[in-house]
Amino acid sequence: MSAVTDTLHETRDRRPETAGFDVNEVRKDFPILSRTVHGKKLVYLDNAATSQKPRAVINAMSGYYEGENSNIHRGVHFLSGLATEGHDHARAVVQKFVNAADAREIVFTRGTTEGINLVAQTYGRANVGAGDEVLITAMEHHSNIVPWQILCEEKGARLQVAPINDRGELLLDEFETLLSPRTKIVAVAHVSNALGTINPISAIVEMAHRRNIPVLVDGAQAVPHLRVDVQALDCDFYTFSSHKMYGPMGIGVLYGKAALLEAMPPYQGGGDMISSVTFKKTTYNKLPYKFEAGTPDVAGVIGLGAAIEYMNRLGIARIEAHEHELLAYATKTISGIPGVRIIGTAKEKTGALSFVMDDVHPHDIGTILDQQGIAVRTGHHCAQPVMERFGIPATARASFAVYNTKEEIDALAAGIEKVREVFA
């Protein structure tokens, strides 16, 4: 790496890797957390929608635009080399982060949604035919439902849905029964965005692989909170978004096993995804470029790399432990408030706490909390079938990140008391 990028990396974050975990120190890394909302201190509990960004990410991106901006894989000039290096470095960082066997297995996308669409439109269109089945679960986000519906409609295939119980846990036995000789792919969330449930991915993969069915995992809500090892999970595809894990919006990752990616047709055609073009015949580029048509979001990729390096410095285990404690504390505190019911009470949970209140619509909860500076998500969380399963139109959802504190959960509890007061 060049001297210029070395200097940039050095100034991005000065905290030594050995530093202990102090949430108040962590908060200082996020400029937005010092702002106020409606004259109140911001309490940001909408992290499952998008997390805030640390200065290390913001600086990495502005540093790129200020000192390195150039198109990659193009020129022989100095800046193009620098940009290419930064882009390649970030891919290696991602590879290591999810423990992929090879950097060729890391495809940059616009986000989780694009990753799922990519697999549905390439692997799916090549392998799913009339009468075949795609198996998902009842707790999927719309982005892991609709791409498969589009595929099934085009091919005359059937979308099968594995049910969940009242706690919001996947019924594994039912799931296994739904794996049929016609099942061509399984697509499942690692962590439910609406319920916080952690799915038993290893067990799911094992069941599917016994029948030679590949598994795609929607990891959007898992990667920010859990150590993910794609080789240990043995899943075939794993897709996630940068913006939910302290990185910029508009960039994401699709991991795919090299053998599968090699066999798949390309997704979009264009520059960068080819090795030679004539009007008679085009030869596609090698992995991962085959799936990365057009000029990529280089700053976004560099920002994602910086976000992962930031998480690595904090330590995934420490992030996990802190957030586990927050969720346990929030569950205890919020469920103790009269008239409040938690939606999603799975044994294995992370990140999110969905709740409803007697006689108060979540939208009203959201407005009253907002007036106190507390940001939560209210609505169906792009998971209408989950809301239907629980017989509710919507929930309020508090979701956590590494910079949240118990004091903020106390503020949420006080905010909910205020809701009760207004609607008394």
Next chain:
Amino acid sequence: MADLRELYQEVILEHSKTPRNFKQPAAVNRSAEGYNPLCGDHFTVYLDMEGDAIRDIGFKGSGCAISKASASMMTQIVKGKSKQEASALFEKFHKLVTGTDGKESDLGKLAVFSGVSEFPTRVKCATLAWHTLQAALAGQHDAVSTE
């Protein structure tokens, strides 16, 4: 919290808890469905029209306090009015909740919704039932969406 009380006025809270005309009238010759896909609010407005006059009106569905109270008070105020009068009221109401008209005259009880203008994200809640009423009056068959 003065702002919140502006939004959640007693009258609004009372209507949201015990909405008026919260039923399908005995005779219905027009109806329309409206929903807000962002928050899941979903209402059906039923009309019993006699020519251009609203003889009876009712609504059913679920939504937040603002949308439900607005629907409830709307049914009270437009009952017995003509299609044109109802449309004119909606125009005034829309100006009130978007803060584009300072006057609260002619709106009677509906003036309690003036606080909504301070909460731009809630304007769609306050107007959902009205948009649905417009669709029903126009004999529109597709569901109305706020998005």
